Amino acid sequence: MEFVPLSSLKKDFYFEPEKPWPKSLPAYGWQNQLLAGFDRKEGSALILNGDLIPLFHQLYPTLSLIELSQTFAIFSKHPETRSHLQEWLEPYGLKFSQRLIQFFEKLQLVSPKILQWCNEKKLRARDLEILNAFSSLNDFNFLIEKLLPYGISKSRGVQLFEVIGELLLMNKKDEVLQIFTINSLDAIEVELKRIRFPLSSEKLTFQKKELANFSWPSHVKPQWIRKGDSTKLKLEMELSSFDDFEKKLKLLSQVNLNMQKEELWP
């Protein structure tokens, strides 16, 4: 191993790592290529021996979505690496395919703000499959950027990206745009799902509304909720004694019969 001036190294594998290369480590190179320390303007790099791809993995054991997208664009074209893409992708949990190439190409069209959010939440390629359905991402970017300021979690974000994407594909952009006049994320989610799932939303709304027509015992809170492919009645009860429990069970039994008469049970 030897140190060589940074200026003598080529930068075929240049990409923009999100974090600067640690100051405590030298820049690293392989043959006549710089591999790590791209942010350094001067100094030298330690040339590593060995095969390029395993060395790259040691230098970058994890890559974010943006970093993967950049490095994939380089590795898929460079003569040293383009025939070894599967070997390069595997430690990052990915398999080479035309579908993956297509995905990374789509990722280039995602707005920086959205990409930044995806990176922070550590999204994976499969979380963003919806992108593949679009030829242009202009409308998608526009709407998703409106969602981000609400501070969404990863799982909720992934779900809502897909719902919004599908609504765009169903030509419902204007309806979706209207929704962003609402302040609450919960309410936005309800409205988005109402447009995407109109029949089942209407049914659940009806079921929820009808609950108020029954004589529920005190300190019993009924709720219709969706669980997978069915809706269920959820009850929260506060019980103070054996008698209280008995009494409430009798009253609930009557409510149950009434619900059945009204055909409220799915």
Place this chain on the structure above:
Amino acid sequence: MAINTLVSSFDHLYIDEISRQSPLAQRLIKHFPQEKITWVNEAPFSSSKGALTAKEFDRSKKNIFVTPFKGQFFKRCPGARPGLSCCNYFVLNWGLQCNMNCSYCYLQSFINTPTLTLYSNLEDALKELESFAPSLKDQPLRVGTGETVDSLSLDPLTLYSHDLIHFFKDYPHWSLEFKTKSAAVDQFLQQEHGGNVVVSWSINPQYIIEREEHGTANLKDRLNAAEKCKARGFRIAFHIDPMIWHPDWKNSYLELVHDLTERFSPHDMPYISVGALRFQPEQRHMMRERFGMNSLVTSAEMFPSNDGKLRYEQSLRKEMFSFLVNAFKNRSTAWNLFLCMETPETWISSTGQLPQKTEGLTDLFDSRLIRKHQSASSSSAKVQP
């Protein structure tokens, strides 16, 4: 569909050199023009690896690759899962991919081969079946050939129906099922059969066929083909699967029931299977990319069910099944319907009882047959070198 039309629907035919002398290859080269045939030593489109893009999937339907299959041809229907009430259906796969294009097709969830593959070594499949004969010969084994490829849409080219019908003559307790959305039956109607061949059609109202089952035969042609088969002593069956919700679904399915019951009687077929739209969650991506969101399938309101598949809401499924069951039973109580890949709860809420308790269906759902097959499989594995 005439053979010429069928041939012209393909871009190319690739034949593995090792399959050159196979009956399948010899039949195909008689029909395909020279410029559409290439002899190869490896699978074509080999640069296409892993998960397919929508374009690659479309392309795979247009390019045939003939090659021998090295795996196991015969296995239990992969739809059977814990928690579902499943019948004793086994599948024998002689190809992979379909030349037709239904928007809901489950092949979209797992095919990653870039061609429509036809296996040139059907004789090995039949030997595999033969190996089960010692322990299962007298059992009511039901073997279908339409899991990974339509049983008959390419049969005018392959004529595999002839080999299969002939084989099953020696196993009168077994039944062979061709499951298809084509009307391609003329090529085997004159074959002598053992009375144990079932030709079945997946059917839907014509409105759904036009919107979601691209490249398939229309409903009338499927029913006509069924009548031809019935006239030649073949058993017939229908699968109303998947039922697809649309605004006028009740009228559509009522019309379907009317068309079916006007032409056929319950005695013409032992059962009709019914299922509602369902698919693996990952399938939605490919469907969306290939068919957009205007399809009744991609825009359907689907939710995760206990077995992991996306399905209509349980209450809607119950309503659809009950409606269909009642539509048939109102015409005759002799109609026997069973639900495919459904939970015991849906069975009870739609039909009033479990299949094991339903007259005419007990044999189908007898779990002892599965255990016998499992035991035969392990014996067979020990016997093979």
